[in-house]
Amino acid sequence: MEQVQKHLLRFARACVARLSAEERERIADLVVRVHWERGREERRDKRSYPTYSPRRMRVSSRHGIYSANLVMLVVLLTGETTAATLFPAEDDPGEAWHAHTLLWRASLPEAEWADFALALNVSYVRDAVGRDLHIRLRQEDDAVRPEVVDAHWMYQVTPREAGHVTWHVAYWYDMWHKARLAAGTTEGVLLQAAQPLLESLGPLVTTFNGGGGRPATSVVHDLLRLWLDAESALPDEEVRLLYVRVAEGLDTAGPDVTVGRRLLPLLCDLVDRDRDRLGSHARPIVEALVSCLPAELREHMNRHHADLFGLPSG
Numbered sequence: 464m465e466q467v468q469k470h471l472l473r474f475a476r477a478c479v480a481r482l483s484a485e486e487r488e489r490i491a492d493l494v495v496r497v498h499w500e501r502g503r504e505e506r507r508d509k510r511s512y513p514t515y516s517p518r519r520m521r522v523s524s525r526h527g528i529y530s531a532n533l534v535m536l537v538v539l540l541t542g543e544t545t546a547a548t549l550f551p552a553e554d555d556p557g558e559a560w561h562a563h564t565l566l567w568r569a570s571l572p573e574a575e576w577a578d579f580a581l582a583l584n585v586s587y588v589r590d591a592v593g594r595d596l597h598i599r600l601r602q603e604d605d606a607v608r609p610e611v612v613d614a615h616w617m618y619q620v621t622p623r624e625a626g627h628v629t630w631h632v633a634y635w636y637d638m639w640h641k642a643r644l645a646a647g648t649t650e651g652v653l654l655q656a657a658q659p660l661l662e663s664l665g666p667l668v669t670t671f672n673g674g675g676g677r678p679a680t681s682v683v684h685d686l687l688r689l690w691l692d693a694e695s696a697l698p699d700e701e702v703r704l705l706y707v708r709v710a711e712g713l714d715t716a717g718p719d720v721t722v723g724r725r726l727l728p729l730l731c732d733l734v735d736r737d738r739d740r741l742g743s744h745a746r747p748i749v750e751a752l753v754s755c756l757p758a759e760l761r762e763h764m765n766r767h768h769a770d771l772f773g774l775p776s777g
Contacts, residue, residue: 472535472578472582475536476600482540488541491544498534498537498549526566528567528571531567531571534549534598538583543598545595546596550563555593584600587610589622594619610678614681620673620679623674627673627707628672628673630671631670633666635661635666664722665722667686670715670716682713682716685709686729703744713752718756727763727764
Protein backbone atom coordinates (compact mmCIF):
# COMPACT_ATOMS: atom_id res chain seq x y z
CA MET A 464 0.00 0.00 0.00
CA GLU A 465 2.25 2.78 -1.28
CA GLN A 466 -0.28 5.60 -1.33
CA VAL A 467 -3.27 6.14 0.88
CA GLN A 468 -6.43 6.24 -1.21
CA LYS A 469 -10.04 5.59 -0.35
CA HIS A 470 -10.45 2.38 -2.31
CA LEU A 471 -7.26 0.97 -0.83
CA LEU A 472 -8.47 1.83 2.66
CA ARG A 473 -11.75 -0.01 2.07
CA PHE A 474 -9.83 -3.01 0.75
CA ALA A 475 -7.50 -2.98 3.78
CA ARG A 476 -10.46 -2.76 6.16
CA ALA A 477 -12.04 -5.79 4.53
CA CYS A 478 -8.79 -7.75 4.80
CA VAL A 479 -8.33 -6.88 8.46
CA ALA A 480 -11.94 -7.79 9.25
CA ARG A 481 -11.18 -11.39 8.21
CA LEU A 482 -8.39 -11.74 10.81
CA SER A 483 -8.97 -13.08 14.30
CA ALA A 484 -8.41 -10.79 17.27
CA GLU A 485 -5.19 -12.68 18.11
CA GLU A 486 -3.85 -12.28 14.58
CA ARG A 487 -4.65 -8.56 14.55
CA GLU A 488 -2.88 -8.05 17.87
CA ARG A 489 0.20 -9.99 16.75
CA ILE A 490 0.49 -8.15 13.43
CA ALA A 491 -0.19 -4.76 15.08
CA ASP A 492 2.69 -5.32 17.52
CA LEU A 493 4.95 -6.15 14.57
CA VAL A 494 3.90 -3.05 12.60
CA VAL A 495 4.41 -0.77 15.62
CA ARG A 496 7.92 -2.22 15.94
CA VAL A 497 8.60 -1.66 12.23
CA HIS A 498 7.31 1.92 12.52
CA TRP A 499 9.56 2.76 15.42
CA GLU A 500 12.63 0.99 14.00
CA ARG A 501 12.12 2.90 10.77
CA GLY A 502 13.11 6.13 12.54
CA ARG A 503 16.26 4.59 13.97
CA GLU A 504 17.24 2.83 10.73
CA GLU A 505 17.01 6.07 8.75
CA ARG A 506 20.09 7.16 10.67
CA ARG A 507 22.15 4.01 10.15
CA ASP A 508 21.02 2.69 6.74
CA LYS A 509 20.31 -0.78 8.09
CA ARG A 510 16.91 -2.45 8.10
CA SER A 511 15.53 -5.42 9.96
CA TYR A 512 12.68 -5.83 7.46
CA PRO A 513 14.28 -5.32 4.02
CA THR A 514 11.29 -6.79 2.16
CA TYR A 515 9.20 -3.75 3.10
CA SER A 516 11.37 -0.77 2.23
CA PRO A 517 10.48 2.58 0.66
CA ARG A 518 10.76 2.77 -3.12
CA ARG A 519 13.13 5.30 -4.66
CA MET A 520 11.79 8.85 -4.50
CA ARG A 521 12.59 12.12 -2.79
CA VAL A 522 13.95 11.24 0.65
CA SER A 523 11.35 13.15 2.66
CA SER A 524 8.45 11.76 0.61
CA ARG A 525 9.82 8.24 0.81
CA HIS A 526 9.96 8.19 4.56
CA GLY A 527 6.73 10.15 4.99
CA ILE A 528 4.64 7.78 2.86
CA TYR A 529 6.31 4.77 4.46
CA SER A 530 5.48 6.07 7.95
CA ALA A 531 1.91 7.10 7.05
CA ASN A 532 1.16 3.63 5.65
CA LEU A 533 2.50 1.94 8.77
CA VAL A 534 0.41 4.18 11.04
CA MET A 535 -2.72 3.50 8.99
CA LEU A 536 -2.02 -0.23 9.16
CA VAL A 537 -1.65 -0.08 12.97
CA VAL A 538 -5.00 1.71 13.29
CA LEU A 539 -6.69 -0.75 10.94
CA LEU A 540 -5.40 -3.68 12.97
CA THR A 541 -6.11 -2.30 16.43
CA GLY A 542 -9.15 -0.06 15.86
CA GLU A 543 -7.52 2.54 18.12
CA THR A 544 -3.97 3.36 19.10
CA THR A 545 -2.13 6.21 20.81
CA ALA A 546 0.70 8.54 19.89
CA ALA A 547 2.65 7.15 22.85
CA THR A 548 2.37 3.67 21.33
CA LEU A 549 3.55 4.86 17.93
CA PHE A 550 6.42 6.92 19.35
CA PRO A 551 7.46 5.05 22.51
CA ALA A 552 10.85 6.74 22.96
CA GLU A 553 9.56 10.32 22.65
CA ASP A 554 9.15 12.44 25.78
CA ASP A 555 6.20 14.30 24.25
CA PRO A 556 4.01 12.02 22.08
CA GLY A 557 1.81 14.99 21.17
CA GLU A 558 4.73 16.89 19.63
CA ALA A 559 5.96 13.72 17.89
CA TRP A 560 2.52 13.23 16.32
CA HIS A 561 2.41 16.88 15.20
CA ALA A 562 5.87 16.66 13.62
CA HIS A 563 4.92 13.50 11.74
CA THR A 564 1.65 14.94 10.44
CA LEU A 565 3.71 17.74 8.88
CA LEU A 566 5.95 15.12 7.28
CA TRP A 567 2.97 13.12 5.97
CA ARG A 568 1.32 16.21 4.55
CA ALA A 569 4.54 17.23 2.80
CA SER A 570 5.00 13.71 1.41
CA LEU A 571 1.53 13.03 0.03
CA PRO A 572 -0.21 14.78 -2.88
CA GLU A 573 -3.05 16.97 -1.64
CA ALA A 574 -5.84 14.53 -2.56
CA GLU A 575 -4.08 11.62 -0.86
CA TRP A 576 -3.30 13.70 2.22
CA ALA A 577 -7.02 14.56 2.43
CA ASP A 578 -7.95 10.87 2.18
CA PHE A 579 -5.46 10.02 4.92
CA ALA A 580 -6.58 12.81 7.25
CA LEU A 581 -10.29 12.14 6.75
CA ALA A 582 -9.80 8.44 7.50
CA LEU A 583 -8.73 9.16 11.10
CA ASN A 584 -10.16 10.76 14.23
CA VAL A 585 -8.01 11.96 17.11
CA SER A 586 -8.84 12.76 20.73
CA TYR A 587 -6.58 14.92 22.88
CA VAL A 588 -5.95 13.34 26.28
CA ARG A 589 -3.88 14.04 29.39
CA ASP A 590 -2.80 11.83 32.26
CA ALA A 591 -0.33 11.94 35.13
CA VAL A 592 2.55 11.36 32.71
CA GLY A 593 1.69 14.08 30.21
CA ARG A 594 -0.28 14.60 27.02
CA ASP A 595 -1.16 12.04 24.38
CA LEU A 596 -3.57 11.42 21.51
CA HIS A 597 -5.96 8.57 20.85
CA ILE A 598 -6.08 7.77 17.14
CA ARG A 599 -8.90 5.70 15.64
CA LEU A 600 -10.56 5.06 12.31
CA ARG A 601 -13.24 7.50 11.26
CA GLN A 602 -16.34 5.77 9.97
CA GLU A 603 -17.45 6.85 6.50
CA ASP A 604 -20.82 8.04 7.82
CA ASP A 605 -19.31 9.82 10.83
CA ALA A 606 -20.78 13.34 10.90
CA VAL A 607 -19.71 14.18 14.48
CA ARG A 608 -17.98 17.54 14.72
CA PRO A 609 -14.42 17.52 16.06
CA GLU A 610 -14.22 18.31 19.76
CA VAL A 611 -12.91 21.69 20.94
CA VAL A 612 -9.12 21.65 21.15
CA ASP A 613 -8.19 22.14 24.80
CA ALA A 614 -5.60 24.89 25.25
CA HIS A 615 -4.44 23.08 28.40
CA TRP A 616 -3.24 20.37 26.02
CA MET A 617 -1.73 22.76 23.44
CA TYR A 618 0.30 24.75 25.96
CA GLN A 619 0.83 21.94 28.48
CA VAL A 620 -0.80 23.92 31.28
CA THR A 621 -2.00 21.78 34.19
CA PRO A 622 -5.78 22.24 34.60
CA ARG A 623 -7.35 22.85 37.99
CA GLU A 624 -10.25 20.75 39.17
CA ALA A 625 -11.76 23.74 40.95
CA GLY A 626 -11.59 27.40 39.98
CA HIS A 627 -10.21 28.96 36.84
CA VAL A 628 -6.73 29.22 35.41
CA THR A 629 -6.01 31.98 32.88
CA TRP A 630 -2.94 32.80 30.83
CA HIS A 631 -1.86 34.94 27.89
CA VAL A 632 0.77 34.34 25.21
CA ALA A 633 2.09 37.33 23.32
CA TYR A 634 2.83 35.93 19.86
CA TRP A 635 -0.66 36.14 18.36
CA TYR A 636 0.71 38.31 15.55
CA ASP A 637 3.17 35.56 14.53
CA MET A 638 0.32 33.09 13.90
CA TRP A 639 -1.01 35.32 11.13
CA HIS A 640 2.27 35.21 9.25
CA LYS A 641 2.95 31.50 9.77
CA ALA A 642 -0.47 30.64 8.37
CA ARG A 643 0.20 32.82 5.31
CA LEU A 644 3.62 31.24 4.82
CA ALA A 645 2.10 27.74 4.63
CA ALA A 646 0.01 28.93 1.63
CA GLY A 647 -2.35 25.97 1.91
CA THR A 648 -6.06 26.00 1.14
CA THR A 649 -7.03 24.97 4.68
CA GLU A 650 -4.83 27.62 6.29
CA GLY A 651 -6.04 30.22 3.79
CA VAL A 652 -9.74 29.61 4.44
CA LEU A 653 -9.28 29.66 8.22
CA LEU A 654 -7.03 32.73 8.08
CA GLN A 655 -9.55 34.57 5.92
CA ALA A 656 -12.25 33.93 8.53
CA ALA A 657 -9.95 34.77 11.45
CA GLN A 658 -8.26 37.86 9.97
CA PRO A 659 -10.88 40.41 11.18
CA LEU A 660 -10.57 38.93 14.68
CA LEU A 661 -6.77 39.09 14.60
CA GLU A 662 -6.88 42.68 13.35
CA SER A 663 -9.39 43.87 15.94
CA LEU A 664 -8.96 41.61 18.98
CA GLY A 665 -5.56 40.04 18.43
CA PRO A 666 -4.36 39.76 22.06
CA LEU A 667 -7.62 38.08 23.07
CA VAL A 668 -7.08 35.31 20.50
CA THR A 669 -4.22 34.03 22.66
CA THR A 670 -5.68 34.74 26.11
CA PHE A 671 -7.06 31.52 27.57
CA ASN A 672 -9.31 30.50 30.44
CA GLY A 673 -9.56 26.94 31.72
CA GLY A 674 -9.93 24.84 34.84
CA GLY A 675 -13.01 23.51 36.53
CA GLY A 676 -12.95 20.35 34.45
CA ARG A 677 -13.59 22.29 31.20
CA PRO A 678 -11.40 22.68 28.12
CA ALA A 679 -9.38 25.90 28.14
CA THR A 680 -10.59 28.25 25.40
CA SER A 681 -9.66 31.75 24.29
CA VAL A 682 -11.55 34.93 25.10
CA VAL A 683 -12.39 35.27 21.40
CA HIS A 684 -13.76 31.72 21.31
CA ASP A 685 -16.03 32.45 24.29
CA LEU A 686 -17.13 35.81 22.88
CA LEU A 687 -18.07 34.20 19.57
CA ARG A 688 -20.11 31.54 21.35
CA LEU A 689 -22.04 34.28 23.18
CA TRP A 690 -22.49 36.43 20.07
CA LEU A 691 -23.70 33.50 17.93
CA ASP A 692 -26.18 32.34 20.57
CA ALA A 693 -28.88 34.58 19.11
CA GLU A 694 -31.52 31.85 19.43
CA SER A 695 -30.68 31.14 23.08
CA ALA A 696 -29.54 27.61 22.37
CA LEU A 697 -27.06 27.60 25.25
CA PRO A 698 -28.27 26.80 28.78
CA ASP A 699 -28.47 29.85 31.06
CA GLU A 700 -25.74 28.46 33.32
CA GLU A 701 -23.43 28.09 30.32
CA VAL A 702 -24.12 31.70 29.29
CA ARG A 703 -23.29 32.97 32.78
CA LEU A 704 -20.09 30.93 32.85
CA LEU A 705 -19.00 32.29 29.46
CA TYR A 706 -19.41 35.87 30.70
CA VAL A 707 -17.32 35.07 33.78
CA ARG A 708 -14.63 33.47 31.61
CA VAL A 709 -14.59 36.48 29.28
CA ALA A 710 -14.18 38.87 32.23
CA GLU A 711 -11.35 36.81 33.73
CA GLY A 712 -9.64 36.59 30.36
CA LEU A 713 -9.90 40.35 29.85
CA ASP A 714 -8.39 40.87 33.28
CA THR A 715 -5.47 38.57 32.40
CA ALA A 716 -4.87 40.28 29.04
CA GLY A 717 -4.76 43.69 30.73
CA PRO A 718 -6.38 46.97 29.66
CA ASP A 719 -5.95 47.86 26.02
CA VAL A 720 -7.76 51.02 24.90
CA THR A 721 -7.83 50.05 21.22
CA VAL A 722 -9.18 46.55 21.87
CA GLY A 723 -11.56 47.94 24.51
CA ARG A 724 -13.10 50.43 22.07
CA ARG A 725 -13.74 47.68 19.55
CA LEU A 726 -15.14 45.36 22.17
CA LEU A 727 -17.34 47.78 24.10
CA PRO A 728 -20.32 47.96 21.68
CA LEU A 729 -20.43 44.16 21.46
CA LEU A 730 -20.30 43.72 25.24
CA CYS A 731 -23.06 46.30 25.76
CA ASP A 732 -25.30 44.66 23.16
CA LEU A 733 -24.67 41.18 24.54
CA VAL A 734 -25.46 42.19 28.12
CA ASP A 735 -28.62 43.98 26.93
CA ARG A 736 -29.71 40.84 25.11
CA ASP A 737 -28.90 38.45 27.96
CA ARG A 738 -29.99 40.52 30.99
CA ASP A 739 -32.96 38.28 31.78
CA ARG A 740 -30.90 35.11 31.39
CA LEU A 741 -28.20 36.43 33.70
CA GLY A 742 -30.79 37.06 36.42
CA SER A 743 -29.27 37.91 39.81
CA HIS A 744 -25.79 37.38 38.32
CA ALA A 745 -26.18 40.38 35.98
CA ARG A 746 -24.71 42.99 38.31
CA PRO A 747 -21.57 41.08 39.41
CA ILE A 748 -20.94 40.04 35.79
CA VAL A 749 -21.22 43.64 34.51
CA GLU A 750 -19.07 44.86 37.41
CA ALA A 751 -16.42 42.31 36.47
CA LEU A 752 -16.53 43.37 32.82
CA VAL A 753 -16.34 47.06 33.73
CA SER A 754 -13.34 46.47 35.99
CA CYS A 755 -11.43 44.98 33.03
CA LEU A 756 -12.00 47.90 30.67
CA PRO A 757 -9.56 50.80 30.33
CA ALA A 758 -10.53 53.64 32.68
CA GLU A 759 -11.73 55.95 29.89
CA LEU A 760 -14.26 53.35 28.77
CA ARG A 761 -15.66 52.33 32.15
CA GLU A 762 -17.96 55.32 32.47
CA HIS A 763 -19.58 54.49 29.14
CA MET A 764 -20.31 50.94 30.33
CA ASN A 765 -21.58 52.30 33.65
CA ARG A 766 -23.96 54.67 31.87
CA HIS A 767 -25.12 51.99 29.45
CA HIS A 768 -26.13 49.78 32.36
CA ALA A 769 -26.85 52.52 34.91
CA ASP A 770 -29.80 50.66 36.41
CA LEU A 771 -27.52 47.84 37.56
CA PHE A 772 -25.36 50.29 39.50
CA GLY A 773 -28.12 52.49 40.87
CA LEU A 774 -26.87 55.41 38.77
CA PRO A 775 -29.16 58.03 37.19
CA SER A 776 -29.77 57.18 33.54
CA GLY A 777 -29.13 59.60 30.81
